Amino acid sequence: MRRRWYVTVPVMIVLMGVLVPLGYLLVRALEADPQTLWDLVVRGRNLRLLGNTVGLAVGVLVGTTLIAFPLAWLTTRTDLRGRKVLTLLGVLPLAVPGYVMAYVLLATTGPYGTLAQTIGAVLPRLNGYDGALIALSLGTYPYLFLNLRTALLGVDPALEESAQALGYSRWRVFVRVVLPQLRPGYLAGSLLVGLHVLGDFGVVSLMRFETFSYALYLQYTASYDRIYAACLALMLLALTGAVLLLEARLLKGLLLHRTGSGTTRRSVPHRLGAWRWAGYAFGGGVALASVGLPVGTVGYWMADRVAAGLPWASLGASLWASVSASAPAAALAALLATPIAYLGVRHHSGWTQGIERIAYLGYATPPLAFALALIVFTLGAVPFAYQTLALLVTAYALHFMAEAIGPIRSALYQAPPNLEEAARSLGRSPLGAFASTTFPLMRRGLLVSVAFVFLSAMKELPITFLLAPVGFQTLALRTWSYAEEAMFGEAAPYALTIMFFSACFVGLLLAREQTAASAPTPAGTSAE
Amino acid sequence: MNDPLLSVQHLTKQFGPDAPPVVNDVSFDVGTTESPEIFAILGPSGCGKTTTLRCVAGFERATEGTVVMQGRTLTGPGVHVPPEQRGVGIVFQNYALFPHLTVLENVRFGLQDGTEAAQTARAREALDMVGLDRLEDRRPQHLSGGQQQRVALARTLAPEPDLILLDEPFSNLDALLRQETRQEVRRLLKDKGIHAVLVTHDQEEALSFADRLAVMRGGQIDQVGPPENVYYRPRTLFVAQFLGRTNLLLSQAAGREADTPLGRVRLDRDADGTVLVSLRPEHLTLSAPETADGPTGTIVGRAFKGHDITYRVSCEGSEYLVHTDNRVLYEAGDTVALRPLEPAVVLESQSTPAEMPSGATPEPSA
Numbered sequence: 001m002r003r004r005w006y007v008t009v010p011v012m013i014v015l016m017g018v019l020v021p022l023g024y025l026l027v028r029a030l031e032a033d034p035q036t037l038w039d040l041v042v043r044g045r046n047l048r049l050l051g052n053t054v055g056l057a058v059g060v061l062v063g064t065t066l067i068a069f070p071l072a073w074l075t076t077r078t079d080l081r082g083r084k085v086l087t088l089l090g091v092l093p094l095a096v097p098g099y100v101m102a103y104v105l106l107a108t109t110g111p112y113g114t115l116a117q118t119i120g121a122v123l124p125r126l127n128g129y130d131g132a133l134i135a136l137s138l139g140t141y142p143y144l145f146l147n148l149r150t151a152l153l154g155v156d157p158a159l160e161e162s163a164q165a166l167g168y169s170r171w172r173v174f175v176r177v178v179l180p181q182l183r184p185g186y187l188a189g190s191l192l193v194g195l196h197v198l199g200d201f202g203v204v205s206l207m208r209f210e211t212f213s214y215a216l217y218l219q220y221t222a223s224y225d226r227i228y229a230a231c232l233a234l235m236l237l238a239l240t241g242a243v244l245l246l247e248a249r250l251l252k253g254l255l256l257h258r259t260g261s262g263t264t265r266r267s268v269p270h271r272l273g274a275w276r277w278a279g280y281a282f283g284g285g286v287a288l289a290s291v292g293l294p295v296g297t298v299g300y301w302m303a304d305r306v307a308a309g310l311p312w313a314s315l316g317a318s319l320w321a322s323v324s325a326s327a328p329a330a331a332l333a334a335l336l337a338t339p340i341a342y343l344g345v346r347h348h349s350g351w352t353q354g355i356e357r358i359a360y361l362g363y364a365t366p367p368l369a370f371a372l373a374l375i376v377f378t379l380g381a382v383p384f385a386y387q388t389l390a391l392l393v394t395a396y397a398l399h400f401m402a403e404a405i406g407p408i409r410s411a412l413y414q415a416p417p418n419l420e421e422a423a424r425s426l427g428r429s430p431l432g433a434f435a436s437t438t439f440p441l442m443r444r445g446l447l448v449s450v451a452f453v454f455l456s457a458m459k460e461l462p463i464t465f466l467l468a469p470v471g472f473q474t475l476a477l478r479t480w481s482y483a484e485e486a487m488f489g490e491a492a493p494y495a496l497t498i499m500f501f502s503a504c505f506v507g508l509l510l511a512r513e514q515t516a517a518s519a520p521t522p523a524g525t526s527a528e
Numbered sequence: 529m530n531d532p533l534l535s536v537q538h539l540t541k542q543f544g545p546d547a548p549p550v551v552n553d554v555s556f557d558v559g560t561t562e563s564p565e566i567f568a569i570l571g572p573s574g575c576g577k578t579t580t581l582r583c584v585a586g587f588e589r590a591t592e593g594t595v596v597m598q599g600r601t602l603t604g605p606g607v608h609v610p611p612e613q614r615g616v617g618i619v620f621q622n623y624a625l626f627p628h629l630t631v632l633e634n635v636r637f638g639l640q641d642g643t644e645a646a647q648t649a650r651a652r653e654a655l656d657m658v659g660l661d662r663l664e665d666r667r668p669q670h671l672s673g674g675q676q677q678r679v680a681l682a683r684t685l686a687p688e689p690d691l692i693l694l695d696e697p698f699s700n701l702d703a704l705l706r707q708e709t710r711q712e713v714r715r716l717l718k719d720k721g722i723h724a725v726l727v728t729h730d731q732e733e734a735l736s737f738a739d740r741l742a743v744m745r746g747g748q749i750d751q752v753g754p755p756e757n758v759y760y761r762p763r764t765l766f767v768a769q770f771l772g773r774t775n776l777l778l779s780q781a782a783g784r785e786a787d788t789p790l791g792r793v794r795l796d797r798d799a800d801g802t803v804l805v806s807l808r809p810e811h812l813t814l815s816a817p818e819t820a821d822g823p824t825g826t827i828v829g830r831a832f833k834g835h836d837i838t839y840r841v842s843c844e845g846s847e848y849l850v851h852t853d854n855r856v857l858y859e860a861g862d863t864v865a866l867r868p869l870e871p872a873v874v875l876e877s878q879s880t881p882a883e884m885p886s887g888a889t890p891e892p893s894a
Contacts, residue, residue: 421587422624424611426638440628
């Protein structure tokens with residue numbers, strides 16, 4: 001295919017937008033003389049940061065597994081009643097951004113926390129490793145839960161039945177046949193959790209637990225040593241790269257497919273009997289901690305705040321600030337994602353796959369490191385863009401573009417390529433053929449993409465924190481800065497607004513999962 | 529005057545500088561300005577027939593070769609007319625109907641000249657032609673396979689192209705509907721005087737639908753000719769096998785005759801030395817052993833099909849197929865004489881493997 005400008009330009013923007021700042025960061029860090037660099041990298045503090053970061057990631061992985069695995073099993077393989085409600089409760093924590101969860105934990109515990117004020121129970125105030133571990137585990141287990149659930153539903157019951165017919169007990173079937181097939185799903189879910197922990201800034205900063213992200217933030221706010229900050233960002237990037245490589249290695253040759261066709265049946269559910277009470281207790285406990293607690297706490301402080309009078313003007317200003325950055329970012333992301341998804345679907349090759357990977361790299365890059373790279377790059381190359389809304393919008397778009405690619409891709413699969421060929425043979429130009437056939441079919445996917453990026457950008461914290469113009473106070477920034485100073489009542493209205501938008505995001509996610517599950521339409525026969 | 533409507537010369541397509549050519553030096557002509565023709569390209573999957581069609585339509589850029597239609601070069605050195613300017617219609621295997629448009633809107637899609645009312649009138653005419661005028665407000669996904677196929681045809685015919693390309697358009701229909709639709713489409717094309725190129729892997733379809741056909745294998749054309757000719761006088765072993773089951777005889781030829789495992793047999797042309805010849809099952813017949821002087825065989829199988837019977841006859845260690853009408857009746861185990869009714873066809877030696885056993889060929893596979 002000959003490259004046309006309306007394809008080439010967006011692709012170049014994405015490639016340069018993601019790769020150039022990261023490359024520039026490396027160049028700037030290497031500018032320092034080797035001795036200084038050596039001293040910056042090889043020091044005890046970095047080792048401690050590494051230990052803390054990896055320790056937190058491993059801890060959260062264990063924590064999320066302990067929550068997500070039983071929950072996924074209970075909702076797919078047992079006769080427990082209310083499995084649908086439990087599934088919904090298992091996804092809802094996605095509506096609570098990490099910094100809100102951390103704020104909630106801080107506002108619940110301690111001598112001035114909700115618990116102390118309502119029932120007089122003074123728990124030690126959560127802080128440091130424990131606080132970060134609990135907040136992140138409660139907030140990120142849905143990633144693992146969703147992946148494990150899909151994997152469990154995807155296991156062909158005929159395999160289990162064959163194994164049973166060969167004389168294996170149900171327990172041994174689970175260990176020998178089912179578990180191995182869950183590995184790809186488990187790896188995919190744990191990668192998301194891991195990347196989330198590495199990229200997290202909100203939780204570790206509120207819990208004051210020193211990971212690479214937190215150190216980067218301290219370095220940036222307190223004594224801005226550009227070279228050390230660049231080094232920290234690069235080390236964080238290296239760690240992320242290592243995780244991605246590890247995942248790719250572990251996943252190699254693991255993609256198991258169903259052989260043979262036929263309709264998927266559900267496997268016969270396990271009868272829990274009296275054990276169902278344990279199931280209810282577990283599900284209820286998880287739901288209480290991950291959904292009930294945030295809603296209750298924010299509600300409590302909100303009531304407190306309403307009594308004192310809501311700061312309508314400031315709330316409105318923050319909402320407007322969030323929208324004015326998120327809405328253009330969403331449009332830009334969809335605009336950039338369309339040609340990339342199109343190339344990936346219609347002209348699949350190593351080259352187009354590489355472009356998509358780079359788009360996903362922008363998503364996997366820890367946001368704080370990505371934002372720092374953008375700052376260093378802008379200051380060096382285009383100083384007039386520093387601290388402008390345009391830069392913030394671009395950063396959002398490049399970071400969240402991966403979320404936009406998915407829905408556009410699936411929409412494109414609904415429109416077989418020879419629709420465009422048919423339009424060409426009926427006299428339409430390449431762009432005209434796209435506009436009259438493929439575009440109308442992918443409009444819905446495009447809308448979903450815009451919505452995803454919009455809602456994600458609304459709750460984004462670290463990129464906003466570093467790149468927002470002076471005095472630009474989004475909802476996320478307000479929530480975080482009030483929570484940071486333990487002004488829980490002041491934070492509540494902002495946190496509540498954020499949770500509303502996040503809940504919309506989850507609703508959209510669930511609606512998409514539903515349509516994807518219920519309508520595997522043959523290409524071209526029905527797209528509506 | 530007698531210039532071909534479409535002339536494809538030395539067409540070659542490689543999907544990469546080091547990749548083997550998918551289409552390799554393919555040449556054929558279709559129709560003349562005066563007499564419309566339906567041309568079929570027949571071959572197994574992966575033989576390059578669809579790529580050839582896509583080069584003619586302009587979706588693929590030919591690596592080498594020319595495509596000329598009515599004196600206008602569509603593809604040539606430094607020339608690639610985009611598909612929308614070729615005036616060539618195409619019907620896809622999956623029909624590629626626009627799911628977001630109604631039947632009428634689909635058919636009107638290619639009509640871009642004139643007022644909207646005129647376009648609608650033209651589209652209705654085309655729908656009328658394929659007998660679907662009552663379904664114009666439906667969406668394609670609410671139509672049956674046969675109806676979708678006819679909408680696709682109407683959409684292609686509406687702009688009145690001089691040439692339409694048919695990419696396996698009948699293969700998504702069930703067997704009964706397929707035969708019926710085939711005849712209908714052929715009648716329509718002939719009525720309207722439209723040239724067509726059909727691509728298919730179904731030998732029966734190519735034989736019954738086309739005026740002329742080309743058999744393609746490995747990116748090259750093995751033989752071009754009218755269906756009867758290609759069927760009864762295959763040039764190569766591949767063509768002989770692909771168009772239906774046949775009996776192969778490794779023979780010693782001398783002039784117009786040859787010594788074969790079935791005795792002395794007349795040939796369709798002069799040949800000398802060891803040759804492989806082909807005899808279609810319907811060109812063999814059976815008779816009582818005492819009346820013939822040739823070799824005899826034993827019936828090992830019989831398939832009664834109503835209007836005719838297929839016998840499997842074992843003779844000197846090989847098995848042969850014989851189609852007879854239903855008045856020739858033998859039982860398994862009977863000894864019979866085999867007698868050719870027509871001269872055997874000499875197959876080109878360079879395309880024949882050195883070791884080719886005599887006997888019936890298996891069912892052709894696409």
